[in-house]
Amino acid sequence: MFDALTDRLSGVFDRLSGRGVLSEKDIDEALREVRVALLEADVALPVVREFISKAKERATGEEVIRSIRPADQVVKIIYDGLVEMLGGEAAEGLNLALNPPTVILMAGLQGSGKTTTAGKLALKLAKDRKKVLLASLDTRRPAAMEQLAMLAKQAEVDSLPIVPGQSAPDIARRAMSAAKLQGFDVVILDTAGRTTIDEAMMSEAAEIAKIASPTETLLVADSLTGQDAVRTAKAFHERLPLTGLVLTRADGDGRGGAALSMRAVTGLPIKFLGVSEKIDGLDAFDARRVAGRILGQGDVVALVEKAAQDLDVARTEAMAKKLAKGQFDLDMLAEQFGQMKRMGGMEGLMGLLPGVQKVKKQMAEANVSDKTIDRQMAIISSMTKAERKKPDILQASRKRRIAAGAGVDVAEVNRLLKQHRQMADAFKMMSRDGGKGFARMAGM
Numbered sequence: 001m002f003d004a005l006t007d008r009l010s011g012v013f014d015r016l017s018g019r020g021v022l023s024e025k026d027i028d029e030a031l032r033e034v035r036v037a038l039l040e041a042d043v044a045l046p047v048v049r050e051f052i053s054k055a056k057e058r059a060t061g062e063e064v065i066r067s068i069r070p071a072d073q074v075v076k077i078i079y080d081g082l083v084e085m086l087g088g089e090a091a092e093g094l095n096l097a098l099n100p101p102t103v104i105l106m107a108g109l110q111g112s113g114k115t116t117t118a119g120k121l122a123l124k125l126a127k128d129r130k131k132v133l134l135a136s137l138d139t140r141r142p143a144a145m146e147q148l149a150m151l152a153k154q155a156e157v158d159s160l161p162i163v164p165g166q167s168a169p170d171i172a173r174r175a176m177s178a179a180k181l182q183g184f185d186v187v188i189l190d191t192a193g194r195t196t197i198d199e200a201m202m203s204e205a206a207e208i209a210k211i212a213s214p215t216e217t218l219l220v221a222d223s224l225t226g227q228d229a230v231r232t233a234k235a236f237h238e239r240l241p242l243t244g245l246v247l248t249r250a251d252g253d254g255r256g257g258a259a260l261s262m263r264a265v266t267g268l269p270i271k272f273l274g275v276s277e278k279i280d281g282l283d284a285f286d287a288r289r290v291a292g293r294i295l296g297q298g299d300v301v302a303l304v305e306k307a308a309q310d311l312d313v314a315r316t317e318a319m320a321k322k323l324a325k326g327q328f329d330l331d332m333l334a335e336q337f338g339q340m341k342r343m344g345g346m347e348g349l350m351g352l353l354p355g356v357q358k359v360k361k362q363m364a365e366a367n368v369s370d371k372t373i374d375r376q377m378a379i380i381s382s383m384t385k386a387e388r389k390k391p392d393i394l395q396a397s398r399k400r401r402i403a404a405g406a407g408v409d410v411a412e413v414n415r416l417l418k419q420h421r422q423m424a425d426a427f428k429m430m431s432r433d434g435g436k437g438f439a440r441m442a443g444m
């Protein structure tokens, strides 16, 4: 589904890698091409805008890892952006209820692949040794009920006996009581779809959701329908408490933009991809794998990740040496912030240094959250080199200049300086025992 996008992007990367050092102009040009490639892949415009502005910020803000070619770092930046766009690193599987049965409600337009996906999910869960009951609530199309019963046979799970003439809410109630009486772990309710968004369909699905209180309400959307799929998802999400998305026909030659926009536009996690007509054609969604496939540059990404890690280790050691001597200037603070961000927030590097609990506590008290880190880094980068080394020289006029440069008020500059002073004092105290804690840590 992403072939065209992959081709376009590898063209961009090829042109970049022909160059040694990348100027800002090179990066701008590359990002412009990435922008066009995403738009041509039918990714929603606001999503593309956000992606490009973040990538640009990272490309210009990121420190250069010397051992890695700049072009490869750009690949990594685009990869990280795609992973984020697709919902982040942690794959979100199905949530199961603490007290069985878990109810999974399937919603979506007719023809989206809803019934097929219900069967695929049943098979997946059965393989995990769950006792699954499939129930079709599609009273408008008896054929849909038959289809689900056939899928149940294929997946070797039970399906709720068909009782002609029963209403959808009544079938839902019957399914729930059968599940409880017969000890099913999971009940999958397949609701009726329509060819377009329709009030009767929505209110029926909403009523069923009330009756069955599903743990998961999954919207099934056809990725071949592009931006229509995104609009459908939005419309359903306004009426139903959706918990996730399934994109079908990821094996088709759609342009992929729907898959890429869906998460950002709806805020819902993509949980599965339908990848064939067969009953085992359902893949758990994994943002890293999909981003890797789109870029087709898995080895480059791994290389840059490794180099960045090595760099962090080297920096940590260098910093520990300085700290052992009681040195802690604003450059070092900025580096701490940078590492915290790279390592996933407050619990990152600080947690690795021995004896730093106290400083960490101070930082928490000083309200150094991940949200404020960006602003604090902006303050430090508005200082001159001399100011960062010796913050004592900062009098009122310099502080005003720095505050204006960072777009904050002077009070915030003062807060940062105070916090830095407290940390520097704490490090000085710790170094009085001969810096043993730090030295041990740095392997000196």
Ligand code: GDP
Residues within 6 Å of the ligand: 108, 109, 110, 111, 112, 113, 114, 115, 116, 117, 193, 247, 248, 249, 250, 251, 252, 273, 274, 275, 276, 277, 281
């Ligand atoms: P429903 O009306 O939403 O219940 O749609 P169905 O489950 O009946 O699916 C409609 C058609 O799409 C069927 O022919 C399915 O075999 C096909 N289909 C469903 N999911 C996929 C998929 O992931 N890939 C492919 N290639 N076809 C699919």
